[in-house]
Amino acid sequence: MEWIIVALGGGVGATLRYFVQLWIGKMKLPSYCATAIVNILGSFILGITSHIMIESSSLMAFLTMGVLGAFTTFSTFAFDIVKLMEVKNRGMAFLFIAVNLVGGILAFWLGWIL
Numbered sequence: 001m002e003w004i005i006v007a008l009g010g011g012v013g014a015t016l017r018y019f020v021q022l023w024i025g026k027m028k029l030p031s032y033c034a035t036a037i038v039n040i041l042g043s044f045i046l047g048i049t050s051h052i053m054i055e056s057s058s059l060m061a062f063l064t065m066g067v068l069g070a071f072t073t074f075s076t077f078a079f080d081i082v083k084l085m086e087v088k089n090r091g092m093a094f095l096f097i098a099v100n101l102v103g104g105i106l107a108f109w110l111g112w113i114l
Helices: 002-026 031-052 057-070 074-086 091-112
Strands: none
Touching: 002 031, 002 057, 031 057, 031 074, 031 091, 074 091
16 A cells, blocks of 8 residues: 555656646746756755655655655656757766756755754
8 A cells, every 4th residue: 555655756756846846847947957956856855854864664665765756857858958969068967967966965965964
């Protein structure tokens, strides 16, 4: 029955991801900004939850696999990189990669130590 909890969390995470995308669109920023925001914020929240929760709990499954699994996005990260490379914006593509990878790791670490 834990799969139901994960599925419900996924619905929450996907909805939150959608609202971040809408917010970025209203601010007239490129869509890859939303990807960076959700990946870094999701890494931060995962750092917090991983440090304070018991891994086998249903709440942990809801938050990590469900909410954060649907909120953060590697596939969109890859898609955004390819789009930037196709329009010959290699500098922004490499900056985007660095922001997501380094920012995500640092955000996770900060969440972990908090």
